[in-house]
Amino acid sequence: MSSVPDSMAAARAHLATADSKIAYLQNIEPFFIDLSLRENPVGARVGQTLADKLAILPQVRDFGFQNILLGTLDYSQPEALEVDDDFMMLLRDQNYDMTGCFAFTDIGLVGTDGTFQPSTSMQKLRDYKVPNTLHEIYLSDFGMDGQYSFEELRRSLPVSIQWLMDNIQGEQGGKPRILINIVDGCDAFAQNPDRTFEILALLAQQLIEGISFEDDRGTYMPFQVGAYVAAARQFLPPPFKLLVHMHSGGGFENSSVIEALLNGADGAWGGLAKRAAIIGHASLGELISNLVRVGNPHMNDYKLDRLLPLATGFQVLDEIEQVPDDLPILGHNAYRLPLSFFRQVPDRFMDLTPEAIGGTYRYRICPVVSDPAVIAGRLAEVTGQPASNFPDEVTKRMVRLMRRDLRDGKRIIYDHPPELMALYQRALVPQVGEA
Template sequence: MTTTHMLDQARAILAVADAKLEKLRNVRPYLIDLSLRENPVGSAIGQTLADKLAILPKLREFGFTNISLGTLDYAMPDELEVDDDFMMYLRDNHIDMTGCFAFTAMGIAAPDGTFTPDASQLKLAAYTVPNTVHEIYLSKLGMQGNYDLPTLRRSLPVSVQWLHDNMRGDNGGKPRILINIVDGCDAFSESLETTCEILALLATLPIEGITMEDDRGTYLPFQVGAYVAVARNYLPPPFKILVHVHSGAGFENASVMEALLNGADGAWGGLPKRAAVIGHASLAELIANLVRVGNPYMRTYRLDQLLPLATGLQELDEMAPVPDDLPIVGHNAYRLSLSFFAQRADRFMDLPPEAIGGTYGYRVCPVISDSPVLAGRLAEVTGKPPSIFGSDVTTQMIRLMRRDLRAGERIDYDEPTALMTLYERALASLPLPDVAA
């Protein structure tokens, strides 16, 4: 194989990657924000009615046009939740619910044709929420204790029709109904034939589209992408396909990207990382990553508020700081340990913190930190400009950290008191100036 031929092959391989980037740049994602539900579900604290009333206008101001107000509990519908109080408050005080959703469960049609709406459907209509994400299960384990496949087949069309007959959508129009396959990835992996049969049924119903979950976050990105591609074959545009992926195995954001590349229209999730399990592919991460690839539609959002809003909401839910090492929104995501790691606005695929409402900070790590990082951290601690901390003293600080480690001393130099002690030691150990010169 000649050098020219190998180079042509390299160009062809990279052209495939470039085509994927171009697709991500041009997608106008359909997003449903769940910061009022997804995040408090996994929180040790939760949200009060007052919290939710304060959060809703912030989500609208940020730029979300589709917002879930909550889930109308299926297991204990008689015991109301804050979500119920919230929707009743919005209704009773005539607060605009345009673009708002609530999650509901499917009603049941008996073999004789008698239909019993789920309690969540009755609440949805009573609360005048205009749109819904209507949830079903397709795997054997998911259906167990809820319904069997024949019941699902006959109930789903009737349940959707009940929603049309009993809801008023945005501005008095038709409600937007998305069918969420809660166990979507499980269903595809367990029974392709059954799942495709239900997708074909959904294609005949008056719905806006579907959403599907990897609710434990255990499927690999290429599997999620493949399941989306199959669903797209059954549900061509204008049907919408959204995904929701939890952080079970660390694949979540890659899975959402694979879903978009394979025909998904968007995703739903909270703005913060916190979710029902250990986290999820949050909308903050998705928006930030689409900004990273140059997607112009992200300019519809208040990107200068993305970082402070996402972290502020999580701190509200947890009554504790955001974990330092979360990507994108964690405190350490933009604290440099080495100046070489800085992301720049003029470099492809970088996302400097200023692009999402943040600023760079500094974190001293004795094995790697260089002079700019030490000067930056000293400036943070002292409030003085970094320029006053010359390379002579910061270089000496590096030498001392190395010597300490070699001597078996393990010190957290990032801690302000330890940092200033190190600085004083460095000053004291610098060679005296040659006064004779």
Template sequence: MPSTQMLDNAKAILAQADEKLEKLRRIEPYLIDLSLRENPVGSRIGQTLQDKLAILPRLREFGFKHISLGTLDYAMPDELEVDDDFMQHLRDRSIDMTGCYAFTAIGLQSTDGHFTPDPSQLKLKAYGVPNTVHEIYLSKEGMADLYDLETLRRSLPASIQWLHDNIRGDQGAPPRILINIVDGCDAFAESPETVCSMLELLTELPIEGVSIEDDRGTFLPFQVGAYVAVLRSFLPPPLKVLVHIHSGAGFENASVIEALLNGADGIWGGLPKRAAIIGHASVGELIANLVRLGNPHMKRYNLHQLHPLATSLQVLDDAHAVSDDLPVFGRNAYRLTLGAFEQKKNRFMDLAPETIGGRYGYRVCPVISDPGVIAGRLAEVTGRPIDDFPLHVTRRMVRLMRRDLRSGRRIAYDEPMQLLELYARASAPDTAEPAIDEATADA
């Protein structure tokens, strides 16, 4: 038995983890869904106007209160995008845009006080979108060819004032303005003095909050957490702190959790995994992970729609199936290869697929799959009940797969024809291969 002192120390360490879990269970995250923009940006095909018109009510039905309709601060603003057509369509037909955002760039103010709004700001006004994520850059590379720091400090208050003077917010209220530091992580790493100076300025301005990005997904989770902690120290509630994290090195969802633990209010992103590069920490994944932890606020979403909605949107954007091995939403995420891997509804930290509108399937792997998985896959392939496949036959199938691999035969048994052939061999052993005596073999 461990000593009392060592056991008390262990419990104290574990208690810290429990405190973090409890914080994540209590948080009611501020989410802005970008399924109408983030996902199609990096997709093989994208979305048409008709696609967007069909997607918007589905996002509303799922439960999103805050939805980005698109981006207006893109290159070559004179060449309109589908996002422009979409927002004009909503405006012209008086479709409710309450809670909706569009991304814009700041306008510039000259040294003599003359302010020139950015084309994206003019479009925001013309289209009647009530809220905006207003983007700035703070690193030297990010600001290059846009503005210097002095111009930015002079222009940002004027740009925010222009929005208040020209944009009608939700139900006539002032617009919600989130300042997104596109290169936020880079700027913190390069010059924390510059970022902190800008945060001091922002606390004096009429904004909703501040967002930072790791737009290449290269910063470690504890770095993101530290940057968020600094943001929170300058921006007390009710100011919002949000993050947007791309997949680069595989840290993205861990970085979001670190951000939340360090004071972030939420994230913005698309519902599916697809994003501008190879993926991002999506709002769908965050919702699923908070459900995993037992966060009661996730009940406001129609969770039974989460899996089918997220996967269908990605299929729409790519005209291609979701990657089989994608966590949470991929086809193989809930295809058992071994019964022991099953995530159960009432087990701590598990997320049963039915909770988010998915269901378990089966995938046969010759090295690990057990008789239960093989019976399940046979049932999928044949449409017959699992009980139709006797245990002694499925056990023989396990043995035959091992023998085949040892003899150098590499066979994809998960494929229906190969699986049925294996089943036939196990049901009526061929005289060309040694018979399997289950009783003596198991002994």
């Protein structure tokens, strides 16, 4: 059996591992591509009009994003134009400075006779004068099915990249910045790693900026995502960029992005708001907030006082519906205190105050736990009077009355203003038995 000193040393070693990871997250300067113009409306009930996109673009630029995806050049029905097409054509016609702008494209294919046919999306990228692209491929059997065989992909990928280099005018007249996005990346690593490694080795020989890969259904565990990033790094060391994009499915998304960063990923792409394909994704709003939480100074490059209102505003725009109240970080209840003990404070390690991301504390009455300070805060919200106007003896009496009501079998939503004020009026009268 280990001695107490040995156990303490081993225990400290475990804590030191966590400390080293925090230190790493504090010092990284992550690379982001904002997809508020595309990812957020993908899973939304309504989406964005041209006017919406024209209003959003300057806001995400002003927030601090240097790299912004303008849209997807639709693959399945390219002749049926989307708002994304209209948006990029308008920016082109207005000579908008597209420095840092990207669009999604799919690859072209080399036929059995050796001739290359660029995809319609590649030709649109050229015609719309968008300088950079996330160039998408699939690597799993399911993902490739009906599109191309592995042999066709391997044969076509370098030629497709070269066509982009030869035909797309990049920023300031240079070459385009190309990131290969493996849409089914987690599936590919899990199902056929050798084939995936072969493509990564091939990509390491190309004139690309890097790769990204997705968990497109949000079903892989964080430790798996971390392992896939570390494996990819064996073939694509820096300065190749390695990005991830994690969907919400199993609830792992934000943990998976953190695990990816700890294993060598440079950053992520996503929208500022939570809404995305399926039920959401690891949004840049959440990731930036969590890096603020650990004390990463590079997050001060962004206008953090705009983070919360922008993220929630974009989601309301896309959904014509309020952000779910109980969404962590970005939801209405994330900073409505039910109990004073839960308050996050400015200088406490790992706390993230709402003010740090452009929000403010509010109050929510939960009859089982809400304390006098919370009740006074909620009364102040409802009445417009200062919290100091509500005496401690009255708010304590309100706590006792809520407890008594529950014991009497009464189920009342005291957070609703009429019920709260009725409770307050009852509490103004001393109760039988009070000292």
